[in-house]
Amino acid sequence: MKTRITELFGVQHPIMQGGMHFVGLAELASAVSNAGGIGTLTALTQPTPSDLAREIARCREMTDKPFAVNLTFLPARTPPDYPGYIRAILDGGVRIVETAGNNPQKWLPMLHEAGVKVIHKCTSVRHALKAQEIGCDAVSVDGFECGGHPGEDDVPNFILLPRAADELQIPFLASGGMADARSLVAALALGADGINMGTRFLATVEAPVHANVKQAILDASELDTRLVMRPLRNTERVLRNAGVDRLLEKERQLGSQITFEDIVSEVGGVYPKVMRSGEMDAGAWSCGMVAGLIRDIPSVQDLISLIVEDAHTLIRGRLAGLV
Numbered sequence: 001m002k003t004r005i006t007e008l009f010g011v012q013h014p015i016m017q018g019g020m021h022f023v024g025l026a027e028l029a030s031a032v033s034n035a036g037g038i039g040t041l042t043a044l045t046q047p048t049p050s051d052l053a054r055e056i057a058r059c060r061e062m063t064d065k066p067f068a069v070n071l072t073f074l075p076a077r078t079p080p081d082y083p084g085y086i087r088a089i090l091d092g093g094v095r096i097v098e099t100a101g102n103n104p105q106k107w108l109p110m111l112h113e114a115g116v117k118v119i120h121k122c123t124s125v126r127h128a129l130k131a132q133e134i135g136c137d138a139v140s141v142d143g144f145e146c147g148g149h150p151g152e153d154d155v156p157n158f159i160l161l162p163r164a165a166d167e168l169q170i171p172f173l174a175s176g177g178m179a180d181a182r183s184l185v186a187a188l189a190l191g192a193d194g195i196n197m198g199t200r201f202l203a204t205v206e207a208p209v210h211a212n213v214k215q216a217i218l219d220a221s222e223l224d225t226r227l228v229m230r231p232l233r234n235t236e237r238v239l240r241n242a243g244v245d246r247l248l249e250k251e252r253q254l255g256s257q258i259t260f261e262d263i264v265s266e267v268g269g270v271y272p273k274v275m276r277s278g279e280m281d282a283g284a285w286s287c288g289m290v291a292g293l294i295r296d297i298p299s300v301q302d303l304i305s306l307i308v309e310d311a312h313t314l315i316r317g318r319l320a321g322l323v
């Protein structure tokens with residue numbers, strides 16, 4: 001399957017694994033890239049730029065295919081050493097960067113001069129257009145159903161993707177709620193050039209997380225995610241658990257008076273507890289509604305091969321048969 005995304009990034013399949021905190025390590029990123037997709041390391045999971053440099057080197061030992069590094073720009077009291085992380089990316093010879101959160105404009109000249117292609121993840125048509133205007137090479141358009149930060153507009157992908165297709169000139173990936181061949185074919189029909197997946201890749205053999213996390217996704221239905229931090233305008237879609245219920249209760253009680261300090265025990269330092277130790281009630285961790293479609297823990301190779309093969313069958317069989 002050839003799309004503007006496979007051409008732009010020089011990969012076999014138009015399937016990307018989005019950056020995931022404490023999940024986007026070399027094991028998963030290299031598995032996705034080896035299977036012909038775009039695997040992604042998550043920069044800020046590494047405590048320092050030198051740790052990121054080591055992780056990039058480790059990933060390179062595990063694959064000779066292109067892989068990406070995610071740089072997330074979120075509000076922080078002490079901003080991470082972004083110039084240091086970017087230096088590690090450039091020195092490591094990485095050719096694809098996924099940016100997310102705030103506008104990446106400041107960093108684009110450095111990245112582009114080094115020949116890096118930038119795909120910015122955004123949650124609205126206006127942000128996608130801004131990314132195009134400032135010179136991003138592609139965007140991932142993240143609908144309301146996505147795991148992680150869906151923004152504040154609450155527009156699901158059946159509306160958001162065709163809206164993006166109508167306005168954008170640069171290639172784009174459909175992100176949020178993507179799980180299988182049906183998702184890929186639908187995304188292509190809606191005008192996207194491929195798909196970006198988070199939650200689905202979390203429930204794979206190679207995802208380097210505790211077995212409890214994978215089991216929690218298998219056990220979850222599409223009704224089991226919650227939106228947290230809405231009052232702080234930093235909305236995150238997470239899997240419901242005891243920590244999330246505590247957090248939502250605080251949000252109800254404190255209303256618009258709530259501050260980040262009030263909820264720090266349910267949102268700060270949660271990822272290592274969940275992803276490494278399997279403490280499933282530790283607090284809020286991102287998970288998409290697509291959990292309701294996930295019923296197995298395949299290898300990344302099997303997952304991607306099946307998506308691509310079934311997509312061909314779906315297009316040539318069911319869809320061709322309808323016209």
Ligand SMILES: Cc1cc2nc3c(=O)[nH]c(=O)nc-3n(C[C@H](O)[C@H](O)[C@H](O)COP(=O)(O)O)c2cc1C
Nearest residue numbers: 018019020021100146147148176177198199286288
């Ligand atoms: C556990 C988890 C952690 C995530 N961490 C990040 C992150 O650090 N930075 C980022 O840009 N996106 C992050 N995301 C969002 C994903 O990259 C992707 O955009 C999203 O999962 C797509 O929606 P889906 O889960 O429905 O596939 C995370 C998602 C999950 C499930």
